[in-house]
Amino acid sequence: MNPAELQHDSDDLQVLRWRADFPILETQVHGKELVYLDNAATTQKPLAVIEAVSGYYRHYNANVHRGIHALSQRATDAFEAARAKVQRLINAASPDEIIFVRGTTDAINLVAQSYGRSRIKAGDEIILSQMEHHSNIVPWQLLCQQTGASLRIIPVDDSGELQMEAFYALLNERTRLVAVAHVSNTLGTINPVRRIIEYAHAHNVPVLLDGAQAIAHLPVDVQALDCDFYAFSGHKLYGPTGVGVLYGKAALLDAMPPYQGGGNMIRTVSFEGTTYNTLPYKFEAGTPNIAGVIGLGAAVDYVTGIGFDALAMHEQALLAYATPLLADIPGLRIIGRAREKTGILSFVLEGAHPHDIGTILDTQGVAIRTGHHCTMPLMARFGVAATARASFALYNTRQEADALVAAIYKVKEMFER
Amino acid sequence: MIDLRELYQETIFDHYRKPRNYGRLDGANRRAEGYNPLCGDKVVLYLRVENGVILDVRFEGSGCAIATASASLLTENIKGRSEEEALQLMDGFIGMVTGVATTGELGKLEVLAGVREFPQRVKCATLAWHTMKAALKNADEPVTTE
Numbered sequence: 001m002n003p004a005e006l007q008h009d010s011d012d013l014q015v016l017r018w019r020a021d022f023p024i025l026e027t028q029v030h031g032k033e034l035v036y037l038d039n040a041a042t043t044q045k046p047l048a049v050i051e052a053v054s055g056y057y058r059h060y061n062a063n064v065h066r067g068i069h070a071l072s073q074r075a076t077d078a079f080e081a082a083r084a085k086v087q088r089l090i091n092a093a094s095p096d097e098i099i100f101v102r103g104t105t106d107a108i109n110l111v112a113q114s115y116g117r118s119r120i121k122a123g124d125e126i127i128l129s130q131m132e133h134h135s136n137i138v139p140w141q142l143l144c145q146q147t148g149a150s151l152r153i154i155p156v157d158d159s160g161e162l163q164m165e166a167f168y169a170l171l172n173e174r175t176r177l178v179a180v181a182h183v184s185n186t187l188g189t190i191n192p193v194r195r196i197i198e199y200a201h202a203h204n205v206p207v208l209l210d211g212a213q214a215i216a217h218l219p220v221d222v223q224a225l226d227c228d229f230y231a232f233s234g235h236k237l238y239g240p241t242g243v244g245v246l247y248g249k250a251a252l253l254d255a256m257p258p259y260q261g262g263g264n265m266i267r268t269v270s271f272e273g274t275t276y277n278t279l280p281y282k283f284e285a286g287t288p289n290i291a292g293v294i295g296l297g298a299a300v301d302y303v304t305g306i307g308f309d310a311l312a313m314h315e316q317a318l319l320a321y322a323t324p325l326l327a328d329i330p331g332l333r334i335i336g337r338a339r340e341k342t343g344i345l346s347f348v349l350e351g352a353h354p355h356d357i358g359t360i361l362d363t364q365g366v367a368i369r370t371g372h373h374c375t376m377p378l379m380a381r382f383g384v385a386a387t388a389r390a391s392f393a394l395y396n397t398r399q400e401a402d403a404l405v406a407a408i409y410k411v412k413e414m415f416e417r
Numbered sequence: 418m419i420d421l422r423e424l425y426q427e428t429i430f431d432h433y434r435k436p437r438n439y440g441r442l443d444g445a446n447r448r449a450e451g452y453n454p455l456c457g458d459k460v461v462l463y464l465r466v467e468n469g470v471i472l473d474v475r476f477e478g479s480g481c482a483i484a485t486a487s488a489s490l491l492t493e494n495i496k497g498r499s500e501e502e503a504l505q506l507m508d509g510f511i512g513m514v515t516g517v518a519t520t521g522e523l524g525k526l527e528v529l530a531g532v533r534e535f536p537q538r539v540k541c542a543t544l545a546w547h548t549m550k551a552a553l554k555n556a557d558e559p560v561t562t563e
């Protein structure tokens with residue numbers, strides 16, 4: 001056996017062990033084994049997460065930060081322990097910099113409305129990129145409508161990489177914020193965020209990173225990156241839906257006005273005036289998604305237990321295996337050929353619309369996403385209305401990549417009759 | 418087991434590859450646009466209606482096989498009909514693809530009956546019909562499937 005095969009074998013064994021952690025992977029759809037390749041939309045959940053959520057409801061369901069009884073204390077401890085886990089995951093300087101929100105979308109809206117409305121004025125500019133998800137576009141458009149600021153857009157080249165020269169030229173004395181994806185959900189491109197941050201900071205411009213597609217696939221160190229804000233969703237990190245994180249540098253968060261008002265975010269309330277709680281509670285109005293936060297804590301434990309080195313190596317190997325297989329299919333065009341990518345393969349097929357591809361793959365048990373992936377400006381950039389997108393997670397195998405390819409040949413067979 | 422051939426019948430591929438009545442219609446007096454935001458399918462429908470009768474119809478747009486074939490079949494099936502008949506046909510068609518009505522009176526449109534086994538594709542099949550209704554009302558705003 002040659003060394004490459006040996007490596008494949010040990011990788012296969014490891015993945016089989018990981019797969020056993022995800023009960024849903026035994027599901028059959030349309031009489032076929034599920035091949036779940038829609039991980040950029042949401043990942044599946046390991047048993048540890050499912051049990052953390054149900055364990056909270058079974059054994060210590062209570063509100064947090066307000067009861068003196070035993071269950072409330074247990075719930076509060078688990079909730080705050082999850083905050084500390086997230087802090088360690090992204091290497092934030094303090095747990096106070098970890099704000100629990102509903103997801104990436106909520107986190108970006110928080111920054112737009114709190115930071116943005118207090119700091120951004122008519123005539124100011126915000127830099128985004130052409131590959132942003134709608135949730136990193138529309139909150140800024142709303143802010144622009146409210147303030148009279150305007151957007152500047154970093155273009156994407158044919159391979160799916162940001163045109164950095166254009167970015168340097170766009171940044172000027174009117175720029176107040178740069179908000180870009182760490183990883184593109186449609187192309188898989190890993191953006192050169194370090195360079196973006198260094199350049200922006202050299203001009204005193206803060207940077208928000210949309211980490212929705214990075215957090216489960218790359219090690220993220222917010223202090224090493226020196227980003228000012230980092231947003232991600234729990235459900236793309238093997239955790240529950242309805243919970244996510246906004247990281248912000250304490251100095252920035254401290255100076256920001258509250259986003260929503262309500263319980264928990266206050267210190268004292270009177271009709272003459274209200275004083276606000278300290279970080280992070282100032283930004284956590286109302287009863288939070290307690291079960292979701294606890295589940296997210298379990299998800300963080302799960303991925304850190306595996307380790308980003310191991311999971312990234314596996315996903316990169318899978319991408320390297322699947323890319324030429326897809327590229328060799330006659331009439332198939334991969335959209336997104338950046339040099340640095342996560343395991344996302346967007347493609348179009350001559351003669352077959354992505355929607356039809358999605359239906360036919362589904363009947364073969366292969367779950368992918370089709371459509372514009374909430375990136376309509378990027379679709380326009382590539383001159384397509386939609387793409388088909390397969391996206392890998394740590395539990396996907398080379399056999400599943402083969403099943404994807406076989407299912408695409410089935411589409412061709414039907415459409416080329 | 419779901420049978421793909423129920424959905425993708427030969428007639429559907431035929432209309433997808435060679436859509437009938439494709440292109441702009443000179444002399445149209447009704448027009449509407451339909452859009453399916455889920456998949457980006459777009460259809461523009463042109464009608465020439467006189468004395469309550471659809472004298473001519475053409476369509477443009479880009480879409481999946483189901484949406485395109487449905488639009489193409491629509492044009493073939495409403496030409497020469499009264500507005501009222503066209504709307505009745507629409508009701509029958511929507512009933513068929515959503516599975517609430519039994520088939521039997523829809524003629525060639527019945528090749529799309531397989532859609533009822535694929536609920537995610539109903540919007541593809543009905544897009545052109547919703548657009549026809551908007552055009553008959555001469556509504557100016559684009560219709561969407563949402």
Ligand SMILES: Cc1ncc(COP(=O)(O)O)c(C=O)c1O
Pocket residue numbers: 040041102103104105106133135136181183184185210212213233374
């Ligand atoms: C790059 C990117 N940003 C933002 C989002 C929005 O995340 P959520 O819907 O969890 O708020 C997503 C997920 O779809 C995404 O992929």
